[in-house]
Amino acid sequence: KNQAQEKIIELKELLNRYGHEYHVLDKPTVPDSEYDQKLQELKKLEEQFPELITSDSPTQRVGGEPLEGFEKVQHSVPMLSLSNAFNEQDLRDFARRASQGTDKPLSFVCELKIDGLAISLTYENGQFVRGATRGDGTTGEDITSNLRTIRSIPLSIKETQKIEVRGEAYMPHKSFLALNEAKEEKGEEPFANPRNAAAGSLRQLDPKIAASRNLDVFLYGVGEWEAEPLTSHSERLEYMKELGFKTNPEWKKCDTIEEVLEYVDYWTAERPNLSYEIDGIVIKVDDLATQDELGFTAKSPRWAIAYKFPAEEVITT
Numbered sequence: 001k002n003q004a005q006e007k008i009i010e011l012k013e014l015l016n017r018y019g020h021e022y023h024v025l026d027k028p029t030v031p032d033s034e035y036d037q038k039l040q041e042l043k044k045l046e047e048q049f050p051e052l053i054t055s056d057s058p059t060q061r062v063g064g065e066p067l068e069g070f071e072k073v074q075h076s077v078p079m080l081s082l083s084n085a086f087n088e089q090d091l092r093d094f095a096r097r098a099s100q101g102t103d104k105p106l107s108f109v110c111e112l113k114i115d116g117l118a119i120s121l122t123y124e125n126g127q128f129v130r131g132a133t134r135g136d137g138t139t140g141e142d143i144t145s146n147l148r149t150i151r152s153i154p155l156s157i158k159e160t161q162k163i164e165v166r167g168e169a170y171m172p173h174k175s176f177l178a179l180n181e182a183k184e185e186k187g188e189e190p191f192a193n194p195r196n197a198a199a200g201s202l203r204q205l206d207p208k209i210a211a212s213r214n215l216d217v218f219l220y221g222v223g224e225w226e227a228e229p230l231t232s233h234s235e236r237l238e239y240m241k242e243l244g245f246k247t248n249p250e251w252k253k254c255d256t257i258e259e260v261l262e263y264v265d266y267w268t269a270e271r272p273n274l275s276y277e278i279d280g281i282v283i284k285v286d287d288l289a290t291q292d293e294l295g296f297t298a299k300s301p302r303w304a305i306a307y308k309f310p311a312e313e314v315i316t317t
């Protein structure tokens with residue numbers, strides 16, 4: 001039995017590494033058939049020794065029965081909403097106000113604004129223990145069993161202090177088109193857009209349905225943080241990536257508003273070539289102490305803004 005336990009631990013570590021290479025880095029080092037063969041081997045051992053099954057085993061992604069309902073979750077650190085900018089002047093005003101709120105030199109981080117469902121992931125002792133929707137920013141819904149089915153979300157990490165990471169669950173364009181084709185074939189109402197499809201997939205009660213929807217995530221922020229404090233947003237993005245989280249590769253540190261405007265122009269043109277939907281660009285002050293100096297208005301932070309792309313004209317014939 002100890003030998004079986006050794007083998008189970010070895011297979012889990014191997015499969016979780018392969019899963020990270022494939023789903024997070026998009027750089028598999030083994031063929032799918034090898035991954036599958038090792039997964040079947042692990043399943044057999046776990047059937048033989050069910051007491052050796054752990055919650056971070058790759059065999060435990062798709063839960064059993066549908067939930068009766070969702071538990072409520074209180075976000076001890078509120079999940080913010082950002083104020084919007086619609087043009088270059090709004091962005092220049094944002095940068096000027098931020099620079100007036102501090103004596104420190106300002107740098108920014110620009111990120112693509114993923115058009116999905118905002119989520120929160122909590123890890124304790126390195127284990128994924130809870131996933132929740134943003135809800136109204138203070139109270140969300142516990143959708144842990146649905147989020148466990150998203151392969152790019154690690155079920156365990158090396159950080160053993162309690163941390164909460166935040167980001168967006170989304171449905172890639174290809175999955176959205178395939179899902180709507182399937183729905184139309186079944187005479188069902190298609191989803192209006194990928195954001196509704198992601199939200200609809202995660203806010204239903206059956207993890208088997210969530211698992212079938214090919215959802216993905218990008219993580220970009222933190223909430224509760226009992227680990228070593230970090231000093232900037234860019235440092236947080238780098239540490240989340242080091243922990244095995246999927247972060248969006250297009251983020252960029254910008255030391256001037258001119259660089260921010262260049263980033264906005266570049267991604268306004270590049271947007272149609274992305275494999276997922278974005279509805280804007282998020283610009284944040286990078287230094288965390290400066291963020292604290294700038295604080296919040298009644299509704300949203302002074303240290304961040306969401307530039308929104310102009311709504312596309314819908315040509316109705």
Ligand SMILES: Cc1ccc(Cn2cc(C(N)=O)ccc2=O)c(C)c1
Binds near residue numbers: 151
């Ligand atoms: C049969 C089968 C097994 C696995 C996969 C996808 N995949 C591949 C790997 C891999 N290559 O490291 C890791 C995890 C994973 O989910 C497919 C598409 C089909």
